Amino acid sequence: MSTIFADRMENTRKSFIREILKVTQQPEVISFAGGLPNPGLFPxxxxxxxxxxxxxxxxxxxxxxxxxxxxxxxxxxxxxxxxxxxxxxxxxxxxxxxxxxxxxxxxxxxxxxxxxxxxxxxxxxxxxxxxxxxxxxxxxxxxxxxxxxxxxxxxxxxxxxxxxxxxxxxxxxxxxxxxxxxxxxxxxxxxxxxxxxxxxxxxxxxxxxxxxxxxxxxxxxxxxxxxxxxxxxxxxxxxxxxxxxxxxxxxxxxxxxxxxxxxxxxxxxxxxxxxxxxxxNDIDEHILKIKDAYGKRRDLMIGLMEEHFPEGIGYTKPEGGMFVWVTLPEGISSMDLFELAIKENVAFVPGSPFYTRDGMGINTLRLNFSNSDFDKIEEGIKRLAGCLRELNSD
Amino acid sequence: MSTIFADRMENTRKSFIREILKVTQQPEVISFAGGLPNPGLFPxxxxxxxxxxxxxxxxxxxxxxxxxxxxxxxxxxxxxxxxxxxxxxxxxxxxxxxxxxxxxxxxxxxxxxxxxxxxxxxxxxxxxxxxxxxxxxxxxxxxxxxxxxxxxxxxxxxxxxxxxxxxxxxxxxxxxxxxxxxxxxxxxxxxxxxxxxxxxxxxxxxxxxxxxxxxxxxxxxxxxxxxxxxxxxxxxxxxxxxxxxxxxxxxxxxxxxxxxxxxxxxxxxxxxxxxxxxxxNDIDEHILKIKDAYGKRRDLMIGLMEEHFPEGIGYTKPEGGMFVWVTLPEGISSMDLFELAIKENVAFVPGSPFYTRDGMGINTLRLNFSNSDFDKIEEGIKRLAGCLRELNSD
CATH class of the missing domain: 3.40.640.10 (Type I PLP-dependent aspartate aminotransferase-like (Major domain))
Incomplete structure (x- = not known):
């Protein structure tokens, strides 16, 4: 059958993130996976x-x-x-x-x-x-x-x-x-x-x-x-x-x-x-509200990571937007972390799909902070820290 | 410059119809050109x-x-x-x-x-x-x-x-x-x-x-x-x-x-x-209204064509939709007709763009009946008939 399709479709695949999102849509999951704006701020x-x-x-x-x-x-x-x-x-x-x-x-x-x-x-x-x-x-x-x-x-x-x-x-x-x-x-x-x-x-x-x-x-x-x-x-x-x-x-x-x-x-x-x-409407006024809400979430997430994450884990400190990028120590796989985390009902996106070549970014992951409430960020980062300690002790 | 673009863009061109539509959007033009539904029927x-x-x-x-x-x-x-x-x-x-x-x-x-x-x-x-x-x-x-x-x-x-x-x-x-x-x-x-x-x-x-x-x-x-x-x-x-x-x-x-x-x-x-x-809403009831309105427009247009068009011109009698297709006698160009008609403030689409090869459908044209009111259809078809007689006598 597949020969009837155009060559250009051979190397395409569904978005890994969209597949992950399907897994993580249960209400009990604290998801840092999606790239979703916070709907509470929609006008x-x-x-x-x-x-x-x-x-x-x-x-x-x-x-x-x-x-x-x-x-x-x-x-x-x-x-x-x-x-x-x-x-x-x-x-x-x-x-x-x-x-x-x-x-x-x-x-x-x-x-x-x-x-x-x-x-x-x-x-x-x-x-x-x-x-x-x-x-x-x-x-x-x-x-x-x-x-x-x-x-x-x-x-x-x-x-x-x-x-x-x-x-x-x-x-x-x-x-x-x-x-x-x-x-x-x-x-x-x-x-x-x-x-x-x-x-x-x-x-x-x-x-x-x-x-x-x-x-x-x-x-x-x-x-x-x-x-x-x-x-x-x-x-x-x-x-x-x-x-x-x-x-x-x-x-x-x-x-x-x-x-x-x-x-x-x-x-x-x-x-x-x-x-x-x-x-x-005054779009600038509306954007101020979004920036305030996202800035507070970033501060909370970064603060919690500083407090609870084990040594040797790097992360960006973005001045805007919706994402923090985490780099685990060499040799630690974010897919392994994902498997532990999802058992604790915490989700994120492992970094590999963001590279065009296989085998890159094995020890990286993306966290979204825009779409979670403060208590979820607190609970989620603490659980993630626990998973990281568990991985470190293996 | 053009070498920076992909090969696939070489043979593409803007829609001829969309270009015609720009010419025919003046309010004084009776346009049978577009493929527009009648906005008076939008719910x-x-x-x-x-x-x-x-x-x-x-x-x-x-x-x-x-x-x-x-x-x-x-x-x-x-x-x-x-x-x-x-x-x-x-x-x-x-x-x-x-x-x-x-x-x-x-x-x-x-x-x-x-x-x-x-x-x-x-x-x-x-x-x-x-x-x-x-x-x-x-x-x-x-x-x-x-x-x-x-x-x-x-x-x-x-x-x-x-x-x-x-x-x-x-x-x-x-x-x-x-x-x-x-x-x-x-x-x-x-x-x-x-x-x-x-x-x-x-x-x-x-x-x-x-x-x-x-x-x-x-x-x-x-x-x-x-x-x-x-x-x-x-x-x-x-x-x-x-x-x-x-x-x-x-x-x-x-x-x-x-x-x-x-x-x-x-x-x-x-x-x-x-x-x-x-x-x-009852979509079927709504569709009945559209069908009634379009059917009446088609009947009027076809009736007027039968009455006023010179001999030797063929046209389809559609049982639905929005278009009538007209075939002029061999050797008569619908582009020539278009030039005469637009002077009389009547527009339609010459047939050639509907063929993938050049030189086809020279004597054909498309008329839309869904988007004109009855008086416009009457006036437009009469003027078009006049243009056809003028072409015939050349």
Whole structure:
């Protein structure tokens, strides 16, 4: 049977995380596994008001087919926000509304990647990007993340040897590591990519969620040869599946063709609802609430890890976003830890799936802190510490 | 610059129809060009009530990430409807919710097509399918549509010569031709495809919109080797972008992987709203209203064509759907007619884009009747008749 399918489907697999999530959805499990925003912070009433307004005032229009580019006032809002927040001058026509960053990545893969083209990706890297690009059969090249961003020396060396088509990065509160590129690393990365004429795909899904440290420029600030991705998933809600791509010229033309072929246009009613929500509410005030809630959860989790985790375990201390990355001592497997932890009803994601090559990141794991209440974080980290001591004593 | 893009983007182009639509959106133009449902029939108040209910009762859940497959009760509803309407036994797990048929076709292309694989398509065929499949660089093979469906003798001969991967069909009120396969043609088509072991993609976007004649079985009723596509675009509203794929076994597994990589899952809030709408309203009663309105428009359009069009012009008399297909005398170009008509503020779609090869269908065109009011249809067809007489006298 399998010979009837396209070659591109041979090396694809279901998301390991989504499979884990199925196991961990029982209510008794304390899950640090998913990458879910906290639903307690969704602006439900405000979205309901926006939906009611759009449907009563513009219902027939909002339910009809629309343009591939997306709702112009929404694109204008996004452009205006880039100008205000990052000093970026982006024309609304350089913005394409998508069904969230996952579709943005898929469209970019479709438009750029021939089989065997090199995609340079952070190690560890965002699993959704690895999945989406994999379908177009690229050769992945991993460059390690250091504490302040990608290893730029290695990036330069690798690209000097043989160039690539795309460099994919989540430079701010990265998924899975929580790492943020320093200002210097952003500038260096932009320069190296420009020198080797490789397109940067800068995925800023967590950009707005900074609860410590200071705001930094985007890589796009340093290089126009950057495709910038954004999303409403983490600042409004992910179930609406709404994000965007900023790209220019011929790249945008090709992306529009790919988007049109993929699904004509993104859900127009939802675009109208999100725009109405943004118009009638102060999104910055709402984001402040999210940042406050996530910052407190991070502080609690990191504090508990400092207090209870045995010696020799490393972890990142993210200044924003939703994830902490844990490195166990060499030789300790996070899969073994997972098996112990799940017996104690605690779940997380072992690190290996975040690498494109087998055998990498055996001793690493990702913890999500955004989607658990304080008591769950406390209880979960204590149990995890117990499991770690048990592993150490084996 | 263009060398940085993937080879697959070389032969793609923007939809000719969407480009035409931009020209014809001025209010003074009587447009038979688009494939738009009539927005006067959208159940706006009912969708608003459903949205309010979902958000007030299940808001936090409806706004969160969800499963790739789609909302189970919605899939159960669709399965139940197939059983009632077509006697098809489809398990809810054999249904994947997508962002409308366009995405369904894109996912099928992704999962099945290697470069050069043969896709057999009706001639004329659905433009959106040609666009979506084109990205995966297949070889298109066209088989002419006769009055009662595809030319099955030619289909059999072509597949005997060299088989193919997919056969794509809109067997009921086809876009663009309005043609419906007879019961016998459905059965023959299914048999031929089974004999040559080629997968049938049966796109039933207009299925529910029958205003004359009697219901017929789907091709899926005659062959399990059929992927069945459905959509809420024509029976509720297209702006919500919501459709589905029915597929089995390994095909569904691959489609799920492709969907996950494409955008994780379809807009969950919208899935919940549509389900709530279906639960709280009688969809059959609503569809009756649509059928009544479209049937009256078709009768008017066909009647006026009989009365006013010059001799020698052929047209289909569809029993449902949204389109009439017009064939001008040999040697008369519908592009010439388009240029005359647009000066009279009447628009339609010339037939050529519905063929995969250049130079085909020069004397054909598509008229949409669903999206015009009666007075517009009357005035538009009269003006078109005038243009035809003018062309004839040249």
């Amino acid at each position: 439900v009433d405000e979205v309901a008001a926006a939906a009611a307004k759009v449907l009563s005032e513009e219902g027939r229009n909002a339910l009809q087919y629309s343009t591939t580019e997306g709702y112009l006032p929404l694109r204008e809002f996004i452009a205006q926000r880039y100008l205000l927040k990052s000093g970026l001058k982006i024309d609304p026509d350089e913005i394409l509304i998508t069904n969230g960053s996952q579709q943005s990545i898929d469209l970019i893969g479709k438009v750029f990647l021939n089989k065997g083209d090199r995609v340079v990706i952070e190690s560890p890297g965002y699993l959704g990007a690895i999945q989406a690009f994999s379908i177009f059969e690229p050769e992945f090249v991993e460059v390690p993340l250091l504490e302040d961003g990608i290893d730029t020396d290695q990036l330069d060396r690798i690209l000097a040897g043989s160039s690539g088509k795309l460099f994919y990065t989540v430079p701010t509160f990265q998924n899975p590591s929580g790492i943020t590129y320093s200002r210097q690393k952003r500038e260096e990365t932009a320069k190296i990519l420009q020198r080797h004429n490789i397109v940067c795909v800068e995925d800023n899904a967590y950009w707005e969620l900074r609860f410590a440290g200071e705001d930094l420029p985007t890589i796009r600030n340093f290089s126009d040869n950057t495709i910038l991705l954004g999303s409403f998933s983490k600042i409004i809600a992910p179930g609406i599946r709404m994000g965007w791509i900023c790209a220019q010229g011929e790249t945008m033309e090709k992306l529009l063709i790919a988007k049109q072929a993929a699904d004509l246009h993104s859900n127009y009613l939802s675009q109208r609802i999100i725009y109405q929500y943004l118009l009638d | 706006v108040d009912e969708v608003a009530a459903a949205a309010a209910k979902v958000l007030s009762e299940e808001g936090r859940n409806a706004l969160q990430y969800s499963t790739t497959e789609g909302y189970l009760p919605l899939r159960e509803f669709i399965a139940q409807r197939y059983l009632l309407k077509s006697g098809l036994k489809i398990d809810p797990d054999e249904i994947l919710i997508t962002n409308g048929s366009q995405q369904s076709i894109d996912l099928i292309g992704k999962v099945f097509l290697n470069k050069g694989d043969r896709v057999v398509i009706e001639s004329p065929g659905y433009l959106g399918a040609i666009q979506a499949f084109s990205i995966f660089e297949p070889e298109f093979v066209e088989v002419p549509l006769l009055e009662d469906g595809i030319d099955t003798d030619q289909l059999d001969r072509i597949l005997a010569g060299s088989s193919g991967k997919l056969f794509y069909t809109v067997p009921t009120f086809q876009n663009p031709s309005g043609i419906t396969y007879s019961r016998q043609k459905r059965e023959e088509t299914a048999k031929i495809l089974q004999r040559h072991n080629i997968v049938c993609v049966e796109d039933n976007a207009y299925w529910e919109l029958r205003f004359a004649g009697e219901d017929l079985p789907t091709i899926r009723n005659f062959s399990d080797n059929t992927i069945l596509l459905g959509s809420f675009s024509k029976i509720i509203a297209p702006g919500i972008r919501m459709g589905w794929i029915c597929a089995q076994g390994e095909t569904m597994e691959k489609l799920l992987i492709a969907k996950q990589a494409a955008d994780l899952h379809s807009n969950y809030l919208s899935q919940r709203i549509i389900y709530q709408y279906l639960l709280d």
